Amino acid sequence: MSYFFYKKQDTFLHRLDPRTKIVSLLLLFTIAAATREIYIQIVFMLSLIALFFASRSTGSLRRMGTLFGTIAFMTFILWLFFYDGRVKMFSAGPVVIYKGAFYFSALFALRFVNLLLSGLLFLSVASIEDFSDSLVLFGVPYGVAFTFSLSFRLVTVFATAGSAIVEAQKVRGNDPDRGGILSRIRSYVPLLIPLIINGIKKAEILTLALESKGFSPGNKINLKGKYKFTAYDALVICAMFALSAAAIAAALA
Amino acid sequence: MIELSALKYKYKNNLSYALNGVNLSINSGEKILIAGKNGAGKTTLSKILAGIIPLLEGHGAMEGEALYNSRPYSGYIYGELRGKISLLFQDFEGQIVSTTVKEELVFYPMNLGRTYGESLGAAKGLAADFGISGLLDRNIAELSGGEKQKTAILSLMTARPEILILDEPLTDLDPYSQEAALEMIKNFKGTLIVFEQSVDCYEYFDRILIMKDGALISGGGKETAGEVLSLDESGIGAPEIFRAAGGYFPSLKSACGAIEKNYIFDAEKYSRMSAEKISPAAIIQVKNLSFAYPGAPENALSGVSFEIKKGEFLAVVGANGSGKTTLMKIIAGIYPDFSGGEIYYNGVSIRRQMAPGRAGYVYQNPDNQIFSETVFDEIAFALRVKGAAESGVREKVNAIMKTFGLTDCSGADPFSLPKGDRQKVACASVLVTEPQVIILDEPTTGLDRNSYDALMEIIRDLNSRGRTIVAITHSMEAAAGFGDRILALSGGRVVYEGDKKKFFRDGALVKAANVKPTGLMEASMELNGNILLNYGEFAQCWRKK
Ligand SMILES: Nc1ncnc2c1ncn2[C@@H]1O[C@H](COP(=O)(O)OP(=O)(O)OP(=O)(O)O)[C@@H](O)[C@H]1O
Ligand SMILES: [Mg+2]
Numbered sequence: 001m002s003y004f005f006y007k008k009q010d011t012f013l014h015r016l017d018p019r020t021k022i023v024s025l026l027l028l029f030t031i032a033a034a035t036r037e038i039y040i041q042i043v044f045m046l047s048l049i050a051l052f053f054a055s056r057s058t059g060s061l062r063r064m065g066t067l068f069g070t071i072a073f074m075t076f077i078l079w080l081f082f083y084d085g086r087v088k089m090f091s092a093g094p095v096v097i098y099k100g101a102f103y104f105s106a107l108f109a110l111r112f113v114n115l116l117l118s119g120l121l122f123l124s125v126a127s128i129e130d131f132s133d134s135l136v137l138f139g140v141p142y143g144v145a146f147t148f149s150l151s152f153r154l155v156t157v158f159a160t161a162g163s164a165i166v167e168a169q170k171v172r173g174n175d176p177d178r179g180g181i182l183s184r185i186r187s188y189v190p191l192l193i194p195l196i197i198n199g200i201k202k203a204e205i206l207t208l209a210l211e212s213k214g215f216s217p218g219n220k221i222n223l224k225g226k227y228k229f230t231a232y233d234a235l236v237i238c239a240m241f242a243l244s245a246a247a248i249a250a251a252l253a
Numbered sequence: 254m255i256e257l258s259a260l261k262y263k264y265k266n267n268l269s270y271a272l273n274g275v276n277l278s279i280n281s282g283e284k285i286l287i288a289g290k291n292g293a294g295k296t297t298l299s300k301i302l303a304g305i306i307p308l309l310e311g312h313g314a315m316e317g318e319a320l321y322n323s324r325p326y327s328g329y330i331y332g333e334l335r336g337k338i339s340l341l342f343q344d345f346e347g348q349i350v351s352t353t354v355k356e357e358l359v360f361y362p363m364n365l366g367r368t369y370g371e372s373l374g375a376a377k378g379l380a381a382d383f384g385i386s387g388l389l390d391r392n393i394a395e396l397s398g399g400e401k402q403k404t405a406i407l408s409l410m411t412a413r414p415e416i417l418i419l420d421e422p423l424t425d426l427d428p429y430s431q432e433a434a435l436e437m438i439k440n441f442k443g444t445l446i447v448f449e450q451s452v453d454c455y456e457y458f459d460r461i462l463i464m465k466d467g468a469l470i471s472g473g474g475k476e477t478a479g480e481v482l483s484l485d486e487s488g489i490g491a492p493e494i495f496r497a498a499g500g501y502f503p504s505l506k507s508a509c510g511a512i513e514k515n516y517i518f519d520a521e522k523y524s525r526m527s528a529e530k531i532s533p534a535a536i537i538q539v540k541n542l543s544f545a546y547p548g549a550p551e552n553a554l555s556g557v558s559f560e561i562k563k564g565e566f567l568a569v570v571g572a573n574g575s576g577k578t579t580l581m582k583i584i585a586g587i588y589p590d591f592s593g594g595e596i597y598y599n600g601v602s603i604r605r606q607m608a609p610g611r612a613g614y615v616y617q618n619p620d621n622q623i624f625s626e627t628v629f630d631e632i633a634f635a636l637r638v639k640g641a642a643e644s645g646v647r648e649k650v651n652a653i654m655k656t657f658g659l660t661d662c663s664g665a666d667p668f669s670l671p672k673g674d675r676q677k678v679a680c681a682s683v684l685v686t687e688p689q690v691i692i693l694d695e696p697t698t699g700l701d702r703n704s705y706d707a708l709m710e711i712i713r714d715l716n717s718r719g720r721t722i723v724a725i726t727h728s729m730e731a732a733a734g735f736g737d738r739i740l741a742l743s744g745g746r747v748v749y750e751g752d753k754k755k756f757f758r759d760g761a762l763v764k765a766a767n768v769k770p771t772g773l774m775e776a777s778m779e780l781n782g783n784i785l786l787n788y789g790e791f792a793q794c795w796r797k798k
Contacts, residue, residue, distance in 0.1 A: 129356045165624045171614045172635035194624040205347040214335045214364035226369040
């Protein structure tokens with residue numbers, strides 16, 4: 001019951017060097033963005049899902065599945081109507097669907113989902129510390145790297161505050177998860193204000209907490225010995241580069 | 254090393270002084286305990302000693318002098334104190350900044366520029382000393398309250414500061430862990446300043462100071478813990494054993510000697526008092542309950558069976574991480590998906606269908622429970638959810654605010670209150686609807702003697718009006734004060750359910766549950782083999798000669 005996707009585990013994806021994780025994420029994005037073939041996008045999606053299983057992170061998938069599905073569906077519908085082709089296939093009043101719209105809507109929906117899945121996979125196997133440490137290892141100043149990771153921390157702070165409020169209200173007889181989607185939305189709206197106020201307060205405490213533990217943006221930290229870039233990492237990075245090069249080449253051809 | 258003279262501090266927008274003339278001089282290497290009741294100014298003083306006020310939080314007005322190494326605190330920049338002075342916030346959960354225990358422990362030293370190897374070495378060493386090596390790879394969000402507090406304490410010690418200041422560091426620790434923590438900070442090579450509500454851990458300190466109304470009013474060596482009258486006056490309360498013996502005694506034997514000299518035991522009273530009461534029917538039956546947190550390798554609860562009797566007052570004890578909170582959250586309907594077993598409420602199984610709200614649950618950490626903008630709204634919430642009329646709501650809320658002494662802060666933001674008051678708000682907001690079963694998760698942490706007595710009075714009153722009360726606690730004095738029955742958990746299993754006297758008398762059982770009898774219990778066993786649970790019982794059975 002943690003409010004973030006990352007969970008400390010011992011799988012080959014979790015064990016990767018944080019630099020490998022972040023470079024792989026960028027390359028996964030590249031593949032998703034470059035690929036124009038639906039069937040490759042489908043294979044890509046299935047491979048991503050397989051990686052969720054391999055890293056024992058299907059929990060994240062379950063939590064976000066419905067949301068991603070909805071997003072994919074909406075993308076599909078939107079592109080169906082907005083796709084601007086040459087040959088009309090169907091028209092009724094102002095609604096026009098052009099030839100090729102189905103293909104492109106499906107492609108865009110898949111591409112979008114694959115981008116989201118890649119991000120989710122990264123969040124499931126890389127901790128906040130992995131993220132800021134990898135930036136530091138790439139030479140980004142600690143203050144800047146940490147500020148980036150701070151936004152993740154704040155998301156956690158807000159999410160934790162949110163679920164705490166929902167739980168606290170449930171105990172006192174107000175169950176916002178009851179009923180259909182509309183009544184749920186209605187009962188979540190009044191939670192927003194306390195959530196924001198609480199979140200801001202907790203964020204303020206977090207700033208003080210960081211300073212009380214020696215943090216300052218100008219600090220330099222010495223990560224030597226924390227991570228080891230292994231042959232295995234090199235292999236993963238090479239494979240990822242090869243795949244994305246292939247994806248780009250295919251897109252240009 | 255630290256020199257405070259005639260120090261006054263007033264928070265912005267406040268009329269009264271939080272600190273009102275503090276004089277204190279601290280030498281390098283001293284181990285100091287500062288005890289004071291809620292609102293005495295402990296947290297403010299701790300922040301000033303750490304330089305957080307005025308360097309990071311300077312919104313108030315400071316008068317008088319505060320020097321660190323002969324230089325006023327206000328002349329430093331906070332960065333110069335970094336790594337030299339460390340403060341554990343009273344709100345230790347809010348001070349946690351990392352995702353896993355290991356990251357949290359290396360955070361401070363690494364920010365001081367130490368290498369990862371050195372930082373990790375310090376973390377591992379201290380974790381082993383404290384017996385939490387097994388937690389290093391855990392996610393902090395998934396720890397029990399006490400496990401989080403242990404992490405928070407260690408995350409400061411890994412930086413090896415010169416001065417370590419701890420604002421109520423023991424609140425959520427079980428008795429053995431308290432001892433381990435005290436032992437560890439006693440061996441800490443530096444200056445130590447600990448703030449507490451009581452003087453119970455006097456043994457570990459060279460100097461004990463009593464704080465009242467924003468000033469340090471008295472102090473001395475260990476014998477200060479036996480000054481029953483003056484401690485009572487400061488709203489702190491002496492350890493029960495000293496109350497019984499009439500002053501400070503360095504050992505159990507000598508305290509017993511003093512009792513024997515002055516008092517005579519009334520065996521008849523004792524046997525009448527200790528007769529086992531017939532217990533009423535069960536209101537909640539738990540049968541063979543198992544539960545695992547999603548993704549956790551081990552069960553948090555396994556094969557738990559016990560009963561909560563109608564109208565009883567049940568105390569629940571056990572080590573940190575033994576599953577107390579988990580068990581009670583399941584019973585309260587907060588975690589409805591338990592994997593194995595059954596829970597019956599008045600004979601009816603409540604598997605996956607307990608309407609939450611029937612059993613009231615007061616959180617271990619009040620900050621996880623509070624969400625409204627004013628104290629009034631917070632307390633009124635549960636009534637309003639039930640659709641009560643606003644006039645009735647006002648009446649009930651005002652009444653309970655009065656009993657808790659919260660009337661003055663009715664319109665205040667609950668988060669701005671001191672922790673003890675937040676605890677009271679959290680209790681009031683649940684008790685206001687008078688649920689059939691009231692579960693309190695460590696209700697007494699952060700409360701001083703008087704507030705504690707007042708809360709107990711309210712709870713006893715509800716209990717006498719037929720409400721069933723379950724209270725989790727690490728304070729054996731509190732456990733001894735609650736009702737007749739006790740439930741002890743260890744490693745997610747029940748080790749004992751039943752009469753409290755039988756439990757505390759059985760050394761092996763007490764040990765298996767990882768708890769400890771109080772000094773007074775030990776003394777009464779030592780005296781004549783009978784067990785007296787608290788000072789009330791003592792005063793009944795031992796008459797003055
Ligand atoms: N949200 C969670 N996710 C996963 N594991 C958890 C979670 N909360 C607690 N645990 C684990 O379950 C076990 C029981 O925890 P629980 O909070 O019930 O202990 P407790 O007896 O209340 O301890 P304490 O005295 O410290 O409050 C512990 O091992 C703890 O680490
Ligand atoms: Mg607990």
